[in-house]
Amino acid sequence: MEPILEVRNLSKRYKEKDVLHNINMKVFKGDIYGFIGPNGAGKTTTIKTILGLLKPSAGEVYIDGKNILNDKENNPSSIGAMIDYPSFYPNLSGYKNLMLYANVLDLSNKRVNEILELVQLAKDKNKKVSNYSMGMKQRLAVARAFLTKPKIAILDEPTNGLDPEGVKDMRELIKDLAKDNNTTFIYCSHILNEVQNLCNRVAMINKGNIIVEDSMDNLLNTNKEAYSIISEEKEKLRHILGSMVLKMSDIENGISVEINKGEFKLINKLILDNHIEVSGMSKNSNSLEDYFMRHLSL
Ligand SMILES: Nc1ncnc2c1ncn2[C@@H]1O[C@H](COP(=O)(O)OP(=O)(O)O)[C@@H](O)[C@H]1O
Ligand SMILES: [Mg+2]
Missing domain, CATH: 3.40.50.300 (P-loop containing nucleotide triphosphate hydrolases)
Structure with a gap:
């Protein structure tokens, strides 16, 4: 066009x-x-x-x-x-x-x-x-x-x-x-x-x-979502989730994962089935502001 x-x-x-x-x-x-x-x-x-x-x-x-x-x-x-x-x-x-x-x-x-x-x-x-x-x-x-x-x-x-x-x-x-x-x-x-x-x-x-x-859809990645998982068992989490997620990064007290929208249940089930102790889990916000902040710092 x-x-x-x-x-x-x-x-x-x-x-x-x-x-x-x-x-x-x-x-x-x-x-x-x-x-x-x-x-x-x-x-x-x-x-x-x-x-x-x-x-x-x-x-x-x-x-x-x-x-x-x-x-x-x-x-x-x-x-x-x-x-x-x-x-x-x-x-x-x-x-x-x-x-x-x-x-x-x-x-x-x-x-x-x-x-x-x-x-x-x-x-x-x-x-x-x-x-x-x-x-x-x-x-x-x-x-x-x-x-x-x-x-x-x-x-x-x-x-x-x-x-x-x-x-x-x-x-x-x-x-x-x-x-x-x-x-x-x-x-x-x-x-x-x-x-x-x-x-x-x-x-x-x-x-x-x-x-x-x-x-806007591409910028906000509306087909993906990210979660922060707080746990002392980082290594185990990495091992279990490694092949399941699109991206994984280290955060304080845990890891952050990026997954396809709708796959949270799978992740959650894996964590439960493997008896990994998780003390908190939260969805990361996905706004234009986040995007802008990430790219301004480049
Ligand atoms: N007539 C001018 N002479 C010199 N510098 C200017 C003039 N007009 C704007 N600027 C400078 O150009 C830059 C961009 O300004 P502007 O286009 O007004 O930004 P925005 O609209 O995004 O706030 C600023 O650093 C501003 O100081
Ligand atoms: Mg202006």
């Missing part, structure tokens, strides 16, 4: 500082693509380059196989974006703020009302933005990004400044928008948990390097 968006060998240098090193990314139609990494990793710089707001030092960006950075007639309505903290005219209503954009883009007030409905701001549309909560401002920013019904929507840290309830609402909104509009999403965040709950594919960036790009 051809990617809808592809970034090839993108680098960016600010004066003395290399900020992006040879970034490669492939986003496919219908993806909710998580772009994650700590603050300062280079997410916003990458996004601004994709949007043509920054000139890369090297590299290309393709949409539907077309190099858009070289294409002067590139149609910006194919990408909708919100970057950094949203800024609006505080003394105008949410509706009027969107109408300003709609006028520039030659869109009707019907579309503005439709999108306000979609982001659940219809009943607050005539309130001044200065009276909006952070969550409402973020939703208004999502609405602005969606005005043109873009093929690709890029949301840069859309949950910044939101409380847990607001974060949940934003996640639901993105899921709804992804379903209804057949839009491809790029979702930038430094909060791994958010990405894990939302995205089907992920790229991790650290210090301007892509560490990994893969499907």
Whole structure:
């Protein structure tokens, strides 16, 4: 399958500082693509380059196989974006703020009302933005990004400044928008948990390097699981379980094993049948955060 968006060998240098090193990314139609990494990793710089707001030092960006950075007639309505903290005219209503954009883009007030409905701001549309909560401002920013019904929507840290309830609402909104509009999403965040709950594919960036790009299923190894077994009879455990497990490693007070999902019963039976004394057994967590921590330390 051809990617809808592809970034090839993108680098960016600010004066003395290399900020992006040879970034490669492939986003496919219908993806909710998580772009994650700590603050300062280079997410916003990458996004601004994709949007043509920054000139890369090297590299290309393709949409539907077309190099858009070289294409002067590139149609910006194919990408909708919100970057950094949203800024609006505080003394105008949410509706009027969107109408300003709609006028520039030659869109009707019907579309503005439709999108306000979609982001659940219809009943607050005539309130001044200065009276909006952070969550409402973020939703208004999502609405602005969606005005043109873009093929690709890029949301840069859309949950910044939101409380847990607001974060949940934003996640639901993105899921709804992804379903209804057949839009491809790029979702930038430094909060791994958010990405894990939302995205089907992920790229991790650290210090301007892509560490990994893969499907969430592969990253989280959903067909495998790991257990820590606490026992003083390590040698015996190793001997008995050796041929049964995918991987085995030493931990303090015991061993850790990786097995195919569903094989725990077999392991447990072997331990019991061989009368190995075990003082504790726990399932290791398998989160994006674990993965990230393992790979950051490389
Ligand atoms: N205009 C600029 N001039 C120099 N350095 C910059 C500029 N903008 C960003 N940077 C640096 O580039 C790096 C990546 O920043 P950014 O892309 O904003 O990261 P992220 O969005 O992942 O938090 C940071 O070290 C930041 O300080
Ligand atoms: Mg950023």
